[in-house]
Amino acid sequence: MKTRITELLGCEYPLIQGGMAWIAEHNLAAAVSNAGGVGLIAGGSAPIDYLREQIRLCKEKTDKPFGVNIMMMSPNADDLAQLCIDEKVAVVTTGAGNPGKYIPAWKEAGIKVIPVIPSVALAKRMERAGADAVVAEGTESGGHIGENTTMCLVPQVVDALEIPVIAAGGIGDGRGVAASFMLGAEGVQLGTRFLASEECQIHPTFKELVVKAKDTDSVVTGRYTGHPCRNIKTKFSKKLANGEKDGSLSPDEFEQITLGSLRKAVQDGNLDEGSFLCGAIAGMINDIKPCAEIVKEIMEQAEKLLKY
Numbered sequence: 001m002k003t004r005i006t007e008l009l010g011c012e013y014p015l016i017q018g019g020m021a022w023i024a025e026h027n028l029a030a031a032v033s034n035a036g037g038v039g040l041i042a043g044g045s046a047p048i049d050y051l052r053e054q055i056r057l058c059k060e061k062t063d064k065p066f067g068v069n070i071m072m073m074s075p076n077a078d079d080l081a082q083l084c085i086d087e088k089v090a091v092v093t094t095g096a097g098n099p100g101k102y103i104p105a106w107k108e109a110g111i112k113v114i115p116v117i118p119s120v121a122l123a124k125r126m127e128r129a130g131a132d133a134v135v136a137e138g139t140e141s142g143g144h145i146g147e148n149t150t151m152c153l154v155p156q157v158v159d160a161l162e163i164p165v166i167a168a169g170g171i172g173d174g175r176g177v178a179a180s181f182m183l184g185a186e187g188v189q190l191g192t193r194f195l196a197s198e199e200c201q202i203h204p205t206f207k208e209l210v211v212k213a214k215d216t217d218s219v220v221t222g223r224y225t226g227h228p229c230r231n232i233k234t235k236f237s238k239k240l241a242n243g244e245k246d247g248s249l250s251p252d253e254f255e256q257i258t259l260g261s262l263r264k265a266v267q268d269g270n271l272d273e274g275s276f277l278c279g280a281i282a283g284m285i286n287d288i289k290p291c292a293e294i295v296k297e298i299m300e301q302a303e304k305l306l307k308y
Helices: 004-009 026-034 048-061 077-086 103-108 120-129 150-160 174-182 204-212 235-246 251-258 261-268 280-284 291-306
Strands: 015-017 039-042 066-071 091-095 112-117 134-137 165-168 187-190 218-221 229-232
Touching: 015 026, 015 039, 015 291, 026 039, 026 048, 026 066, 026 291, 039 048, 048 066, 048 077, 066 077, 077 103, 103 112, 112 120, 120 134, 120 150, 134 150, 150 165, 150 174, 174 187, 174 291, 218 235, 229 235, 235 251
Parallel strands: 015 187, 039 066, 066 091, 091 112, 112 134, 134 165, 165 187
Antiparallel strands: 218 229
């Protein structure tokens, strides 16, 4: 399956693994890249020395292209932007802000720049700033989300841009890939499906929640703080949702009790204090497999449906 995305990134399949904070590290990124997609290491707010080590460990595990995701709101975004240049990273994806000030230096260093966007307006701005492609991410995604759905967002972004569009949000199998291509996308980004991969280093409790999730088992919390996040329903996420709804948690209190909650979920499997960020597609995921099997199954199903 050749598209402008496979040409741009030098990969076999037009499939990117989401840069999930605290989750996307070198083992997962290398496994997805070795499977023919493009793996990502999450920058988050991690120390630069740790991220440098992650990039170098990933290079030891794969000779295929991989990238780094940078959250623009991170306090060390400047340092991480420079690190990607120093370490000759192939691809940078960005979220939570405008990466415009970094794009010229990244492009000069030969890095492919792919911002994640929730709206047509931001997509247009990223194209004008020199982005090579964009990820149009619908509200079905896990973690921080916009309000527009993938089905509505992707074709509008495709119509507005000349650069290629990668669809994200609610894609978990080949049918989702095929549907994205029918909407005009030339690639897909998957996050939640890779939570249930053998190479993903999250706590077993997190994986179990993903595999056992039903279609109604995701909840969005934090809209009143301005940072809505999609989680798996747990006692903790229901507490947050109820506190937001009935006013028993102020926005400041909400922010205070969720501080560090993603780490508690990913590393500790803490059901009482952890935020298990996950997309609405989790109800379709019923097993844990190696990344190579996941990618192969998804792309073979998509190619069959699209008659490649």
